[in-house]
Amino acid sequence: MPDAFRPVVAAARTRLPEIYGTRLHSAYLYGSIPRGTARLGRSDLDLLVALREEPTDADRRAVGALGAALDARFPQIDGVGTLLHGRDRLLSDLERHDLGWFVACLCTPLLGDDLAAHLPRYRPDDPLLARETNGDLALCLPRWRERIAAAEDTDEARRPLVRFMSRHLVRTGFTLVMGRWQGWTSDLREMADAFGAYYPARAAQLRTAASYGYDPVGDPAVLRRYVDDLGPWLAGEYARVHGVKAPRDTP
Template structure:
């Protein structure tokens, strides 16, 4: 991605999917297509599988589901059943994750900015009508950064709270990894309206942050390492997460003026 010569944020490259992941993607198409489950409007893949960077046995399969209306309890149960079935049938992926949104929210002027950015720049449609086709490319802005990660304080607090409760080692590692990635991406809030850059990879975020805040660079490097290889104890990580999240909130307020 990054930014093109016209100052627009790039999109995930439409390269051929890795051959080893074609069976699970086809299973997703068949299981979640609107003809099979009418509530489904469209299905998108994002992350390492979408970008052709997935590693067998290490990468999750990340999917965004856009629903045509609010799901009933029965609908939720059916969708979760499909998720667990996909996960069990395809050990090539470590986990199958569904991010679920509503069509009305994607189209909303008030709350749809983050959804439209997400679908246009990070997702590839694999079933249903591709909403991204009618969405124009976005340009870097603080408003967009806020729409995407303005919820970081609440999200990171939930990760903190989960890590202070008993967890299996595998669950703890996953929470550490996910929290680290959310925190790193949330540093994009540290920008003004005159900033024209837009980080793409976790390394991009780290490099940008270390340039702007060199005295805090070592701390973000810790979270970068945990995002790649989560091995910190839950207690120590939760404490550092809480402290850095507080610092980030204060720094973001200063950037907002």
């Protein structure tokens, strides 16, 4: 981890137990900071928090407030993204090949007992893993269109949408080919390169999306291309190759 980001991580490690107390089971880092590739003032802090029970709306507001406070306090980061789930959900059969895999293979323990000890050893060529990690893009696209339509007509309002959707599309493209690539990574550019080796006609689009995942723009044309072209194509190809993700009670 780059030294400049250690105070940010230390603050998150201190504040999470203060917020959730004994209800906190564990917490994890993922993304560019634990990977050692974070850039000052450009990278965000990515956290996954596991509670001993399912989180409430108040829990989600609390972790959102923590993210806003850390973002305001530390100029080293550009935003905080936090996944908040209950322990039982993360270890459930339904999530074993989605959130469970994410915890076991892409997360770095920060606090508490590592849930990876209760999860299986995963193989990148498991078709169930590919289906369950990103087989729901078609369900996401209508919600994305609603978010785009509701956003303010400013670059500042659109940039977070571009970053979020870029990352989702690149990760979907990567897991489409993960079994053939025979490995996994959380680096967006490496994901796009792996995808491009198997889908050269779409390689440039995914490499551009990977770039926007790190340095988003506020161009509305980018969002339109995501929901009208790249997204629908990727959803269709994913369903053709791997099938559709098992339904969840909540999005």
